[in-house]
Amino acid sequence: MDSDADPPLTVGIDVGGTNIRAAVVDGVGQVLDTAQAPTPHSAEALVLAIERAVRELGSSHRVAAVGLAVAGFLDVDRTTVLFAPHLPWADAPVARDLTDRLGVPVVLEHDANAAALAEYHFGAAAGGHNVVVVALGTGIGGALLQEGRLYRGSFGVAPELGHIQVVPDGRACPCGKRGCWERYCSGTALVDTAIELLATDPALSTLLAREVAVDAGMLTGRRVAGAAQDGDPLAVAVMADFAHWLGVGLALVGDVFDPDLIVVAGGVAGSAPLFLDAAREHYAQLATGAGHRPLARIRSTQLGEAAGLIGAAELARTAVRGP
Numbered sequence: 001m002d003s004d005a006d007p008p009l010t011v012g013i014d015v016g017g018t019n020i021r022a023a024v025v026d027g028v029g030q031v032l033d034t035a036q037a038p039t040p041h042s043a044e045a046l047v048l049a050i051e052r053a054v055r056e057l058g059s060s061h062r063v064a065a066v067g068l069a070v071a072g073f074l075d076v077d078r079t080t081v082l083f084a085p086h087l088p089w090a091d092a093p094v095a096r097d098l099t100d101r102l103g104v105p106v107v108l109e110h111d112a113n114a115a116a117l118a119e120y121h122f123g124a125a126a127g128g129h130n131v132v133v134v135a136l137g138t139g140i141g142g143a144l145l146q147e148g149r150l151y152r153g154s155f156g157v158a159p160e161l162g163h164i165q166v167v168p169d170g171r172a173c174p175c176g177k178r179g180c181w182e183r184y185c186s187g188t189a190l191v192d193t194a195i196e197l198l199a200t201d202p203a204l205s206t207l208l209a210r211e212v213a214v215d216a217g218m219l220t221g222r223r224v225a226g227a228a229q230d231g232d233p234l235a236v237a238v239m240a241d242f243a244h245w246l247g248v249g250l251a252l253v254g255d256v257f258d259p260d261l262i263v264v265a266g267g268v269a270g271s272a273p274l275f276l277d278a279a280r281e282h283y284a285q286l287a288t289g290a291g292h293r294p295l296a297r298i299r300s301t302q303l304g305e306a307a308g309l310i311g312a313a314e315l316a317r318t319a320v321r322g323p
Helices: 043-058 094-102 113-122 187-200 207-212 221-229 231-258 267-274 276-286 304-321
Strands: 009-015 021-023 031-038 063-070 081-083 090-091 106-112 130-136 140-146 261-265 297-300
Touching: 009 043, 009 113, 009 304, 021 043, 021 304, 031 043, 031 304, 043 063, 043 094, 063 094, 063 113, 063 304, 081 187, 094 106, 106 113, 106 304, 113 130, 113 140, 113 261, 113 297, 113 304, 130 231, 130 267, 140 231, 187 207, 187 221, 187 231, 187 267, 207 221, 207 231, 221 231, 221 267, 231 261, 231 276, 267 276, 276 297
Parallel strands: 009 063, 063 106, 130 261, 261 297
Antiparallel strands: 009 021, 021 031, 081 090, 130 140
16 A cells, blocks of 8 residues: 555546546646546546546556546535536436446546635645635536535535526526526636627627637637737627626625635636736625625635646545545
């Protein structure tokens, strides 16, 4: 058995709505090797894609266990994916199926919970007492840490922040509701907002607008962020709208949980310099009792897009060695 000085290597996999990102991670949260693939649209193909990624990484590293950070609801034992708005799994015994295929322990965790644990142990959430992590990606994931321990609620799905309604009868959401926070504040939302702004002002002529006119399919959240970085007026307006809705949601989060620290994580957080300062201002104005109560510090991720898979790998390591 490995000694404390030589913890086992594990694979962490962030199973997102757009991509599967896998990595071999060591005991201090360092990523040693990576693999990536688009997220398939069928349940069986998704399991096969994950198996291929693990076997690819396992060909060069001795892997003791695998952790999956999943964008969806898990059962209390965190072995079955009950529902995932952006994934093809429903009531799927994913941990059992992959354990049987791979021959090593496989554990599941909500992606935002995995990112929160990684940030707490290795990144921006270190030293926080009551910490909320808001993971901005294809949608929004949320996690709550109280003195380093995850709060899961009675049935293991808390806190589901992305589907708080912020706009009555607003944009339709894959979850079945309308006006969810993630429909206005996510990588997907950046695209939708750009299209809406163009629809309200067809005469708007910017490089990004012309690209969309040629091929709307090329528009992505990353492209919007890149154009905003270059000063494109359409993209700058999109990011301003994004910052507004992030501030609205963070004010709700602050009112409900009263955290001392909020960490903004996920793929979109890589563009935080474009929106986070403005979001902080909106949050400070909209929080109930603003000006008469302490407000949470708001930090950007230190681990970036790797946070979810690093946290999943750490959970897998705990499953092998014990807490």
